[in-house]
Amino acid sequence: MRFRLRFVIGTALIVGAIVYLITTAIRNTSEYYLTVDEVGARQSELAGEPLRVAGRVRPGSIAWDPNTLTLKFAIVPIPDPNAGGAVKPVAATDPVAYAVTCAGEPKPDMFADGRDVIVEGKLDSSGHIIATQVLTSCPSKYKPAQAK
Amino acid sequence: MPDLGRLALAIALMLAIYSIGANVFGARRARPEFVASARHAIWAMCAMVTIAVVALWTGLLSSDFSLEYVASYSSTTLPTAYKFTALWGGQQGSLLLWTWLLTIFTSAAAFQNRRRNPALAPYAMAVLAGVAIFFLGMLNFVTRPFDLMAVIPAQGTDLNPLLQNYWMAIHPPSLYTGYVSATVPFAFGAAALITGKLDDGWIRSTRRWAIFSWFFLTLGNLFGARWAYEVLGWGGYWAWDPVENAAFMPWLVMTAYLHSVMIQERKDMLKVWNLALVGLAFGLTLFGTFITRSGVISSVHSFTQSGLGPYFLSFLITVAVAYTGLLIFRAKELRSPAEFESYLSREAAFLFNNLILIGIAFAVFWGTIFPVLSEAVRGVKITVGPPFFNRVAGPLALGLIFLMGVGPLIAWRRTTASNLVKSFAAPAIVGVTTGVVALAAGLRAWYVLTAFSLAAFVLGTIAVEFRRGVGARRHMLAEPAPTALVNLIAKNNRRYGGYIIHVGVIVAFVGIIGSSFFKTEVKKSVRVGQSFSIGAYQLRYLGLSEHDTSHMETATARLEVSRGGREVAELAPAKLFYKREQQPATRVAIRSTPVADLYVVLAGLDDDGNQATFEVFLTPLVFWLWAGGLLMAIGTVVVMWPNVRERAAIAAAVARAAPSALEGEPAPGGE
Numbered sequence: 001m002r003f004r005l006r007f008v009i010g011t012a013l014i015v016g017a018i019v020y021l022i023t024t025a026i027r028n029t030s031e032y033y034l035t036v037d038e039v040g041a042r043q044s045e046l047a048g049e050p051l052r053v054a055g056r057v058r059p060g061s062i063a064w065d066p067n068t069l070t071l072k073f074a075i076v077p078i079p080d081p082n083a084g085g086a087v088k089p090v091a092a093t094d095p096v097a098y099a100v101t102c103a104g105e106p107k108p109d110m111f112a113d114g115r116d117v118i119v120e121g122k123l124d125s126s127g128h129i130i131a132t133q134v135l136t137s138c139p140s141k142y143k144p145a146q147a148k
Numbered sequence: 149m150p151d152l153g154r155l156a157l158a159i160a161l162m163l164a165i166y167s168i169g170a171n172v173f174g175a176r177r178a179r180p181e182f183v184a185s186a187r188h189a190i191w192a193m194c195a196m197v198t199i200a201v202v203a204l205w206t207g208l209l210s211s212d213f214s215l216e217y218v219a220s221y222s223s224t225t226l227p228t229a230y231k232f233t234a235l236w237g238g239q240q241g242s243l244l245l246w247t248w249l250l251t252i253f254t255s256a257a258a259f260q261n262r263r264r265n266p267a268l269a270p271y272a273m274a275v276l277a278g279v280a281i282f283f284l285g286m287l288n289f290v291t292r293p294f295d296l297m298a299v300i301p302a303q304g305t306d307l308n309p310l311l312q313n314y315w316m317a318i319h320p321p322s323l324y325t326g327y328v329s330a331t332v333p334f335a336f337g338a339a340a341l342i343t344g345k346l347d348d349g350w351i352r353s354t355r356r357w358a359i360f361s362w363f364f365l366t367l368g369n370l371f372g373a374r375w376a377y378e379v380l381g382w383g384g385y386w387a388w389d390p391v392e393n394a395a396f397m398p399w400l401v402m403t404a405y406l407h408s409v410m411i412q413e414r415k416d417m418l419k420v421w422n423l424a425l426v427g428l429a430f431g432l433t434l435f436g437t438f439i440t441r442s443g444v445i446s447s448v449h450s451f452t453q454s455g456l457g458p459y460f461l462s463f464l465i466t467v468a469v470a471y472t473g474l475l476i477f478r479a480k481e482l483r484s485p486a487e488f489e490s491y492l493s494r495e496a497a498f499l500f501n502n503l504i505l506i507g508i509a510f511a512v513f514w515g516t517i518f519p520v521l522s523e524a525v526r527g528v529k530i531t532v533g534p535p536f537f538n539r540v541a542g543p544l545a546l547g548l549i550f551l552m553g554v555g556p557l558i559a560w561r562r563t564t565a566s567n568l569v570k571s572f573a574a575p576a577i578v579g580v581t582t583g584v585v586a587l588a589a590g591l592r593a594w595y596v597l598t599a600f601s602l603a604a605f606v607l608g609t610i611a612v613e614f615r616r617g618v619g620a621r622r623h624m625l626a627e628p629a630p631t632a633l634v635n636l637i638a639k640n641n642r643r644y645g646g647y648i649i650h651v652g653v654i655v656a657f658v659g660i661i662g663s664s665f666f667k668t669e670v671k672k673s674v675r676v677g678q679s680f681s682i683g684a685y686q687l688r689y690l691g692l693s694e695h696d697t698s699h700m701e702t703a704t705a706r707l708e709v710s711r712g713g714r715e716v717a718e719l720a721p722a723k724l725f726y727k728r729e730q731q732p733a734t735r736v737a738i739r740s741t742p743v744a745d746l747y748v749v750l751a752g753l754d755d756d757g758n759q760a761t762f763e764v765f766l767t768p769l770v771f772w773l774w775a776g777g778l779l780m781a782i783g784t785v786v787v788m789w790p791n792v793r794e795r796a797a798i799a800a801a802v803a804r805a806a807p808s809a810l811e812g813e814p815a816p817g818g819e
Contacts, residue, residue: 007488007496014500018507018544022514025539026532033519033529052531066752066761067673104671106381106751106763109732120533 323368575608656776662769
């Protein structure tokens with residue numbers, strides 16, 4: 001019976017260590033995951049914080065320099081799919097939400113006008129997003145017609 | 149053909165419903181003719197789903213664009229091989245493949261148990277048929293593979309270019325095979341709970357299924373990693389993306405299960421734990437499909453998001469509630485008389501290995517759903533990326549590796565001090581020496597030093613085991629060393645196959661450490677004729693060649709690779725342009741050696757092709773990740789190889805009417 005208690009303690013120690021690892025790692029590595037609209041609402045508190053922003057590439061805003069691997073574009077909010085039609089095009093005249101600059105990374109293959117992207121990086125004081133990485137998500141044409 | 153496919157799926161659904169009723173009725177009223185009829189229904193169900201699969205393949209191969217699925221995921225210019233693999237290029241086809249595999253495995257299990265397990269098998273078959281009803285219901289009513297287009301297009305949308313790849317052709321079927329075959333042990337576990345036959349009969353009956361599932365989960369994960377490495381062009385192979393995590397978690401749980409069942413077989417302990425693990429493994433396969441299809445958790449994978457999420461979530465919750473209820477209902481009968489006696493025992497090592505594996509799985513789960521939780525609790529989405537997973541899984545992996553060295557060599561119940569010294573002195577010296585050599589060679593990162601030392605320690609323990617076994621055979625049977633080695637493995641395939649898997653894990657682990665800690669990267673824009681260097685390699689841009697087919701355009705850059713002034717290779721990274729999709733893609737060039745991989749991406753081209761920008765990675769030891777994976781696969785085949793002794797053990801376990809008592813006390817390190 002005494003040994004059983006020791007065993008419970010040993011098990012508790014391991015479980016405790018795992019919980020400790022998870023909580024400290026969450027505290028030290030988490031970053032905001034926001035939509036373009038949410039960035040707008042919280043801009044003041046976000047400057048300098050690591051974040052991920054989900055948005056859509058504004059058509060006509062892409063500037064790509066293959067020699068310096070510098071990609072500049074603007075992201076705008078993704079229209080609400082429930083507000084009608086899953087694939088609502090973003091017009092070139094939409095208000096610019098955020099300018100993004102990503103230097104030193106190749107342009108992702110799926111990156112194009114009107115595609116949905118996730119930008120990882122930081123917001124600088126002037127409201128530019130300095131990105132370390134641009135991820136493209138599923139291009140809309142692979143989405144099903146509409147879930148019934 | 150579409151009508152035939154639709155009809156076949158409808159009949160399959162009815163057969164699944166019938167087989168549940170007939171199985172349960174036949175088992176409860178002791179009417180074997182009903183159980184036999186249910187078995188025939190299961191085989192007929194499998195035949196029906198096979199007809200549906202053939203019908204969809206026929207549609208794909210004949211480019212029948214009246215089918216919505218074919219129009220969405222194929223085209224006339226798609227190479228034939230990829231028309232074939234387009235079966236799992238989209239959601240409806242993926243679910244059809246899943247269901248097909250499920251009915252095949254159910255049929256195989258029904259065949260296997262046609263004469264044995266009369267108490268357990270009918271209920272297990274009923275559970276399997278219940279799972280089939282869910283999937284067939286989805287295929288019949290929610291996401292139908294044989295829906296027709298309102299207007300027949302002249303050309304299809306084509307398969308996503310990222311999926312037009314060899315690894316992508318074999319990765320989903322492997323992973324699905326692993327996922328789906330985990331249903332069989334789950335079904336037998338559930339049957340044990342339903343019938344109250346709680347001895348290890350259900351484990352022995354499905355041991356090979358569990359290993360089979362683990363084998364394909366391992367391959368599925370590795371193929372996925374390989375695909376990411378070769379196709380995505382970011383130089384890595386694992387990004388802790390939710391979709392990858394979804395495939396990794398069942399693997400961790402199955403790994404834990406395969407170890408903990410040994411304690412139950414041996415010591416009649418951990419019954420609840422084992423039943424919980426098979427339930428968890430099955431639940432995680434549903435959870436994986438739920439998160440990839442629901443869009444609840446954002447992933448960079450280009451999966452179709454759809455209204456499938458709520459169905460999977462409802463099914464998952466139903467299964468979880470019912471299974472947990474059964475566990476609670478049987479809790480009293482599941483109490484084990486045996487207890488842990490010492491920390492220095494194999495069962496203790498296995499228990500801690502289980503805790504760590506499940507701990508890693510839990511951390512991965514937590515990190516994956518964290519955005520959803522934080523949004524629900526704090527109103528803002530917060531994500532954790534690869535740093536989180538690495539920080540948690542890294543230290544835990546070291547603990548696991550350590551236990552991997554200790555577990556197999558210490559005795560069941562308890563170990564004496566002299567035994568410890570005898571078993572571990574040599575491996576410990578090997579481990580410490582490796583650490584010292586690495587330190588002397590200039591390595592300073594504590595994690596890497598510890599990892600390499602532990603890896604050497606584990607390899608040392610396995611070498612000790614092989615040496616001991618070969619030595620005994622040479623001594624007692626006067627066999628020459630090579631013969632003794634072959635016989636040793638053949639006669640104890642479960643144990644020595646396990647060691648081969650362990651060696652594979654260590655080798656893969658070394659590859660992961662090398663590629664994670666020592667990767668270097670150079671980005672360079674050069675004109676034709678110019679050179680640049682990375683590590684000991686010199687790369688010279690020789691020029692661009694272009695190629696045009698009806699399916700795609702290719703721009704290939706040629707690079708001369710030299711080392712110490714001597715040319716060693718010519719690499720040809722390329723940019724592709726898929727015409728149908730109007731989409732560019734990347735073809736990576738890799739020169740792989742055991743020391744390091746040279747990985748070249750053509751990142752950018754100016755308009756005339758005279759200037760090109762390359763992104764080059766030099767990734768040490770990544771070769772060993774794949775080599776280790778191959779060893780794991782070989783070891784698993786050895787473990788699965790039919791063994792006369794084990795057949796007898798299964799027959800005995802099945803024949804035993806009463807729950808088994810403790811088996812005869814095995815020798816230390818016994819199988």
